[in-house]
Amino acid sequence: MRRAAAQDPDVPTTPALRLAEDPDPAVVLALSMREDLTEEQRSALAYVVPHGYHVPPRWVVERGHEPAVARRAAASGHVLLRRSIAMRRDLPADVVDLLARDEDFFVKLTLCEYGDQAPHELVVEMYAYWHGLKWDSLRFHRNFARPGLARYADHPNPRLRHAALYDPDGGPDLVMKLIDDPDVGRWALRDPRLPAGELLRRLTLPGSAGCAAANPALPPATMHRLLDLAGVGPAPGR
Template sequence: MSELRGDLDRLIGDERLVPEWLGGLAVNPALPASVLARLLTVERLPAYSSSWLVARRLDRETTVLLVASPRVDHRLTALENSTADVDVLARLARDPEPRVRRVYAATAGDFGRRIPDGVPEIWAADSEAQVRRLAMQWDVPIGLRARLAEDDDASVRAAALTPEVWPRLSPAVRDALLGDSEPRIQNALARMFPPAPAPRPEPEVRVGDPDPFVRGRAAQDPEVPTVLALRLAEDPDDSVRLSLSMREDLTEEQRAAIAYVVPNGYHTPPRWIVEGGHLPDVARRAAASGHVLLRRSIAMRRHLPADVVDRLAEDEDFFVRLTLCQSCEDAPHALVVDMYAHWHGLKWTFLRTHPNFARPGLARFVDHPNPRLRHAALDDPEGGPDLVLRLIDDPDVGCWALRDPRLPAEELRRRLGVPGSALNAAANPTLPTATMHRLLDLAGVTAVG
């Protein structure tokens, strides 16, 4: 340790390294609470670490640090982090800053988080009507809703009204609400007691409707007989013919006879695939279809039979193969790596998180001319320190090699003093806590506690 301290002390006065150390520590996934506490005292971290608190994993101890921070932006950031401890976040229901209380009431259930016991009652008593109203979007006790249906603020009263709460209200309160001319109350009542739906037109009427939207709905409605729906095969509207072409009850010959146009961009899968795509027979039928949108639709399934995966992996359509890699956990390793290497669309890096991406043998790409494949080499689980060292000065991949936990400690220590490498070295999760604190000392960051 004394040798390490001496190495770092020789860097005192090199101002080029300070922003790199701070920026690297901010994104270090193994940052302990003691180091985080010191970083929270830094008024302005380097621009490239602006989202550091949102992206990092928080445990109870680090959530406490953010929620207790005197800075409003830190407390708000805790609410944006999906890993923050929900019981600690509950303290923000009583935050002195109204904006924090409003954001908490608006986002408390985001990411599937539970609402801690007692929090709805705190919201219901908040001095700000907006907090009381926002709280009503969550699953709060029905008795609390009934109480807020009598709130002084019309927006709160309207938000509290549901079919379940209505019988809990006294006759006097119901009469007052029914006679309330406030538009928000009237709209809430209309949602609770909608008029009876108009009788559904006969299928033949819908097929002949002048509105292409109505005809398109009829084209894909299984209650419309096939023979009747096929009248739309010559419809002048592209969307109507496309909807018809994806009906479940058509033969492949009938589909091929429709002059449908495949649109660019994302498409909505037909309901029969959404609801029945988990069934092997449905998956096989869609995968074998000549209709490319049916093949793309079934490729969206998280899991598929092995023979369906094999067929889709060899599909002539690029987007069938891409969709398989993006959505199906069974997509083959070779295809996922190939798509990662050559696809230039949005979120191509997402493919590296695919469960079939990392495999022994990727190290063979260490000298490949494609920088993405050199990056993939680092995902070889059998690759050792030598693999990392070969890529450490790569202009495209070196930053990731510096963050790799297989990087030898001696090289990691040396790179902390090299401008251009220090940031990624400081982000390496194997960096000892004592070294992190020493970097903060050298950067002039105040010690905490």
């Protein structure tokens, strides 16, 4: 009941602020995210930011598409309001730019995970340094693969070396450079830019044959030969 009152927009600001000393941290947190509070009132509350997922306040969910609401939340000193607005997929360009430069790692990560507008450099940064369960999905973000990623081919971070393979301007030399990398080589072996002769050679090597067999550039005749060797026959009736 107190938590519901703390976030209820129909409860006037003054009586709602009486909950500022509530013993339940969830009540104070809910109070801190009210739309009608000034930033000064918000910062005066002793709220605790919880770990993990949080429920965005209703006013951000319902009206976050409005540029004025998005800008206010993105500029707030309350990190959960900034994380909440970062979940929107329809943000003005200036709000995206502001959130992409946020001091909070999870504001930037949320911007990358929820929307297509996150800038390329930020998506690559989150891919390189986020250790959560969904980190690998960031390489499928529409702003991940861009010319210039090949510059990471010698980077000490193996994720950035992997990112180098997503440079659309990278050629066979890039793939060959990474093919024996202990962390990245298995992806290089699957890369269709791998020279044909090297691809066929790698099929004969025990340490690379499995990944090379998954390369989509394999000639159809070679694919069929591999299936025959594996004992995979044609489908019934064919």
